Amino acid sequence: MTTDELEQLLAQQPVALLHRLARGRVHRHFRAGKRRLIELLLQHSSQNRAGLESDLETLIGERHSPLGSGSPHIHRAPAITPKKASPRGAEPESAETAVSLSAWLEGLGVPSPQPFVPDPWQNEALSALNEADVVISVPTGSGKTYVAVEAARRAMEDNRTVIYTSPLKALSNTKYTEFSRIFGPDTVGILTGDRQENGQAPLLIMTTEILRNLLYDAASGEIDVRLDTLGLVILDESQYLADPERGVVWEETIIFCPSQARLLLLSASIGNPQDIADWLTSIRSTVCRLVRHSKRTVPLRAGYLHPNGKLTPLFKTLGIPYGHPSHLHPEAKRLFLEYEEETLPTGRPRR
Amino acid sequence: MPPSIHPVDLITALRQKHLTPAIVFLTSRRACDDAMETFDHADLLLPPARQEAIDVALERITVQHPSIAEHPLIPIVRRIGIAAHHAGHLPSWKIAIEELMRQGHLDAVFATTTLAAGVDFPARTVVITQSSIRKSRDFTDLTIGEVQQISGRAGRRGKDHVGFAIVTPSPYIDLAVLTKGLTGQPEAINSQFTISYPMVLNLLKAHPHEQIQGILAKSFAQFQLNQRAELLEQKLDAVHVQMEPFGPRVCTDWITQWHTFDHARRHRHTRHQTHRSESPEISARLPFLTPGRVVGLGKGRGIVLRQYRSKGQKNSMLTLLRPDSAVTECPVTSVKEVYDRTYDCTETPTYPWCSTETFDRLSHQLAELPSHLPVLPILVPLGFEPLPDAIIQSLGDFPCPTCPSRPACQKDFTTASRLRQEQQRHTKSIQALRTSLWHRFQERVEVLQKFGYLTPATQLTIDGEWARLIRIDHSLLITELIRAEAFSGADPSLLAGVLASLAHDDDRPGAFPRISPGLSSLLGQVRKLAESLSPYEDPPLLRADVAALVERWVSDPALTWIGLCRLTTMAEGDIYRLLARTLEFLSQVQALKSTHPGLAESASQAITLIRRGVLEELP
Numbered sequence: 001m002t003t004d005e006l007e008q009l010l011a012q013q014p015v016a017l018l019h020r021l022a023r024g025r026v027h028r029h030f031r032a033g034k035r036r037l038i039e040l041l042l043q044h045s046s047q048n049r050a051g052l053e054s055d056l057e058t059l060i061g062e063r064h065s066p067l068g069s070g071s072p073h074i075h076r077a078p079a080i081t082p083k084k085a086s087p088r089g090a091e092p093e094s095a096e097t098a099v100s101l102s103a104w105l106e107g108l109g110v111p112s113p114q115p116f117v118p119d120p121w122q123n124e125a126l127s128a129l130n131e132a133d134v135v136i137s138v139p140t141g142s143g144k145t146y147v148a149v150e151a152a153r154r155a156m157e158d159n160r161t162v163i164y165t166s167p168l169k170a171l172s173n174t175k176y177t178e179f180s181r182i183f184g185p186d187t188v189g190i191l192t193g194d195r196q197e198n199g200q201a202p203l204l205i206m207t208t209e210i211l212r213n214l215l216y217d218a219a220s221g222e223i224d225v226r227l228d229t230l231g232l233v234i235l236d237e238s239q240y241l242a243d244p245e246r247g248v249v250w251e252e253t254i255i256f257c258p259s260q261a262r263l264l265l266l267s268a269s270i271g272n273p274q275d276i277a278d279w280l281t282s283i284r285s286t287v288c289r290l291v292r293h294s295k296r297t298v299p300l301r302a303g304y305l306h307p308n309g310k311l312t313p314l315f316k317t318l319g320i321p322y323g324h325p326s327h328l329h330p331e332a333k334r335l336f337l338e339y340e341e342e343t344l345p346t347g348r349p350r351r
Numbered sequence: 352m353p354p355s356i357h358p359v360d361l362i363t364a365l366r367q368k369h370l371t372p373a374i375v376f377l378t379s380r381r382a383c384d385d386a387m388e389t390f391d392h393a394d395l396l397l398p399p400a401r402q403e404a405i406d407v408a409l410e411r412i413t414v415q416h417p418s419i420a421e422h423p424l425i426p427i428v429r430r431i432g433i434a435a436h437h438a439g440h441l442p443s444w445k446i447a448i449e450e451l452m453r454q455g456h457l458d459a460v461f462a463t464t465t466l467a468a469g470v471d472f473p474a475r476t477v478v479i480t481q482s483s484i485r486k487s488r489d490f491t492d493l494t495i496g497e498v499q500q501i502s503g504r505a506g507r508r509g510k511d512h513v514g515f516a517i518v519t520p521s522p523y524i525d526l527a528v529l530t531k532g533l534t535g536q537p538e539a540i541n542s543q544f545t546i547s548y549p550m551v552l553n554l555l556k557a558h559p560h561e562q563i564q565g566i567l568a569k570s571f572a573q574f575q576l577n578q579r580a581e582l583l584e585q586k587l588d589a590v591h592v593q594m595e596p597f598g599p600r601v602c603t604d605w606i607t608q609w610h611t612f613d614h615a616r617r618h619r620h621t622r623h624q625t626h627r628s629e630s631p632e633i634s635a636r637l638p639f640l641t642p643g644r645v646v647g648l649g650k651g652r653g654i655v656l657r658q659y660r661s662k663g664q665k666n667s668m669l670t671l672l673r674p675d676s677a678v679t680e681c682p683v684t685s686v687k688e689v690y691d692r693t694y695d696c697t698e699t700p701t702y703p704w705c706s707t708e709t710f711d712r713l714s715h716q717l718a719e720l721p722s723h724l725p726v727l728p729i730l731v732p733l734g735f736e737p738l739p740d741a742i743i744q745s746l747g748d749f750p751c752p753t754c755p756s757r758p759a760c761q762k763d764f765t766t767a768s769r770l771r772q773e774q775q776r777h778t779k780s781i782q783a784l785r786t787s788l789w790h791r792f793q794e795r796v797e798v799l800q801k802f803g804y805l806t807p808a809t810q811l812t813i814d815g816e817w818a819r820l821i822r823i824d825h826s827l828l829i830t831e832l833i834r835a836e837a838f839s840g841a842d843p844s845l846l847a848g849v850l851a852s853l854a855h856d857d858d859r860p861g862a863f864p865r866i867s868p869g870l871s872s873l874l875g876q877v878r879k880l881a882e883s884l885s886p887y888e889d890p891p892l893l894r895a896d897v898a899a900l901v902e903r904w905v906s907d908p909a910l911t912w913i914g915l916c917r918l919t920t921m922a923e924g925d926i927y928r929l930l931a932r933t934l935e936f937l938s939q940v941q942a943l944k945s946t947h948p949g950l951a952e953s954a955s956q957a958i959t960l961i962r963r964g965v966l967e968e969l970p
């Protein structure tokens with residue numbers, strides 16, 4: 001195969017295949033667009049041309065094997081198709097079903113003020129807390145703070161103390177301000193590694209590491225009296241459990257959390273919240289209830305903005321087509337292909 | 352066509368379509384600052400009323416956070432109603448921007464993805480310009496969860512009917528990652544449980560050794576390991592059922608009998624060959640050069656992906672993963688060292704001989720390897736002689752010529768043997784899943800015993816009693832330094848400098864003040880100790896330059912914040928974080944007052960000296 005032939009063959013392949021081919025050959029291949037990828041692959045092939053060709057054939061073979069032939073995207077490539085084929089003609093899209101830009105932009109604006117009514121899931125979480133630990137997994141911006149605040153209020157009305165932890169000092173500071181405004185400055189304290197403000201307050205804010213250290217000190221006999229009256233521990237942003245460096249701290253905190261205190265885990269949407277709840281149920285004296293939903297409270301629409309300033313919907317549908325990543329708007333698809341074609345390998349303008 | 356949209360055009364387009372306020376996520380702090388600069392000459396002024404509103408709001412924030420009063424970015428922010436928000440800024444400035452955004456004074460904020468987590472910072476629109484982010488030293492694709500955290504900032508409850516996530520391409524974008532992220536289910540999360548030295552000491556302080564296994568069993572790590580073990584147990588049960596027809600026959604263990612025979616018969620021919628071409632040293636290594644093994648080569652290191660024989664090559668060959676995800680082939684003879692380290696490797700029959708997940712993970716692990724790795728001791732059998740052919744010949748073609756069960760055994764052997772291997776493999780894996788945490792704990796216990804923090808009976812020694820209070824990264828190095836009295840008589844600025852170099856884990860280069868001779872020699876001592884501890888704890892970066900910066904801040908109380916910032920090319924926010932992390936480390940040392948009063952006093956002085964200016968504004 002000549003270099004030109006190889007280049008043409010590569011150009012006929014879908015980007016996904018090129019990325020697979022580039023794995024182990026091209027550093028950071030996932031950052032490259034199609035053109036750039038081909039260029040880099042060709043560069044690489046000067047070292048091991050035969051290997052590249054044979055792997056390419058294997059991959060093409062896999063795509064065309066009977067297993068894959070059900071996929072609509074395969075164009076069983078004739079030996080060599082003219083390379084300058086217009087990207088427009090790639091796939092006839094049912095353009096008439098795609099949402100229009102004006103419809104997509106419609107309905108944007110500010111809703112009229114509504115009295116605050118808790119969402120059903122917020123009430124559900126609060127009543128579940130009466131007899132169980134609770135894991136909440138809902139999308140970003142749903143209103144987890146409301147549950148934390150109400151739960152803290154109820155615990156304090158019961159003469160119990162509350163600890164609220166967040167992963168970041170910045171977030172702790174924000175919550176300190178926010179909670180002080182809600183409950184009054186005397187009710188809220190904050191603990192950091194080297195400083196305490198209002199450390200005897202019934203509602204204490206700290207990072208999860210500080211709480212973990214408190215629990216270790218308590219376990220080894222340097223009893224902090226306050227742990228006896230501890231009624232509620234709130235762990236915000238609990239998806240940090242999966243953080244490679246710090247995740248272990250969340251596990252330690254949960255394992256050593258005093259059994260008389262309720263645990264409330266607030267987490268963004270994750271794939272396996274039921275596992276977390278089951279885990280808590282398996283190690284703690286109370287059961288753990290899961291409150292989850294994945295529907296955003298404010299609906300989301302996705303758009304595509306071309307570098308020349310042209311805006312179009314990203315998907316065919318008005319909302320996000322959950323489960324269907326390929327339902328792109330034909331206009332967005334066309335523009336993006338054009339973009340990939342026109343940006344030079346180095347990512348700088350052609351001219 | 353430009354590679355990405357000009358920031359001024361972007362904002363104009365968003366304003367025109369009423370898509371503001373917006374958060375524009377950019378790849379780097381640099382990109383955010385550059386974007387701000389493009390507005391210098393743009394004709395995009397806010398109406399005077401809005402400019403005044405920003406003044407009023409900022410004044411109110413300044414009361415709490417005086418450090419923002421003279422902030423150089425204030426004029427541009429009030430003029431155009433647009434700001435940047437990233438980790439290079441002081442926390443107080445970030446708080447100010449968040450507050451302005453919350454009150455609706457800003458039209459757009461250029462931010463890095465660090466903003467995506469936790470901060471209540473919503474907007475009508477988010478603009479996404481990238482599909483990968485820098486994690487430690489490499490770029491990785493955004494996960495579905497991350498895309499949803501980012502896009503989740505769009506649409507404010509009570510202020511928007513709908514939110515918008517707008518993708519605009521840049522040379523770094525892979526559209527498929529984003530469409531998958533927007534439409535997909537977030538990934539399941541997995542435990543990242545690790546057993547650290549302070550964890551072991553604290554557990555053993557509070558609980559007798561025999562209870563620890565039960566405590567480790569409560570981890571999410573074990574919960575997930577058990578899930579995997581249960582799946583394997585189901586498979587094992589299925590294998591048991593399949594094995595039923597192959598129970599005891601004339602000889603109880605007929606499968607082993609056949610296996611032994613089969614093995615001998617099969618190796619009769621090849622035995623000679625393999626030993627002819629390879630020296631004893633090389634062939635002793637071969638069993639260890641399995642996929643996932645870390646090896647040292649003439650230059651650099653690699654991870655074995657497969658071992659194979661190739662026609663025309665005298666020696667066995669290896670496919671190796673090298674730095675920067677390169678894949679190379681080489682004969683086993685070019686391996687200089689076989690290290691005592693292997694990683695899991697899911698093998699596949701085609702290039703690159705392992706699954707893509709494995710490949711990406713191994714590339715990462717290879718890049719993250721510590722500079723020192725223990726070498727695997729390999730025994731070379733001297734004068735190894737293969738079994739004389741005569742013995743093998745005497746086995747004949749079949750071991751049990753007169754047995755009545757022979758035809759049945761001959762027929763069933765292949766299936767039975769495969770099932771039994773599967774059974775043994777599952778049993779072993781289940782065992783490993785159930786006990787791996789405990790083994791890791793025991794390994795740590797042994798190290799702590801070796802260093803004298805634990806008695807042979809796993810009680811805390813006098814040193815163990817205080818060492819358990821050091822619960823930060825590099826704890827072993829820090830406690831060993833304290834035991835070696837490295838800090839005795841050191842003044843607060845030296846102590847703070849050393850702890851700063853331990854606390855700082857960023858490898859971004861920069862220009863810094865000169866280091867004092869005292870600190871320099873102390874750091875030399877730390878480096879030496881860190882190297883000798885490297886089999887037990889990954890050594891820190893130990894940047895002398897950041898140590899010098901912190902030393903200056905502590906030793907010169909007249910130095911102002913601006914003065915400190917001028918000494919270095921580091922961003923304000925980074926200096927702040929460096930000092931804040933150093934404070935955390937110092938406060939752990941301060942906790943040793945009862946056993947090391949002098950050292951604790953020095954730490955507490957350093958804390959007081961660090962906490963001035965901006966560092967006093969926030970708890």
Ligand SMILES: Nc1ncnc2c1ncn2[C@@H]1O[C@H](COP(=O)(O)OP(=O)(O)OP(=O)(O)O)[C@@H](O)[C@H]1O
Nearest residue numbers: 117118119139140141142143144145146469471508
């Ligand atoms: N029931 C409700 N009705 C109307 N608005 C609500 C309701 N609950 C919460 N909100 C508002 O929703 C916004 C987002 O809430 P909040 O910050 O608690 O979200 P979150 O779930 O913690 O998000 P994040 O993932 O960012 O931490 C807040 O402004 C809050 O006042």
Ligand SMILES: [Mg+2]
Nearest residue numbers: 144145236469
């Ligand atoms: Mg929140």
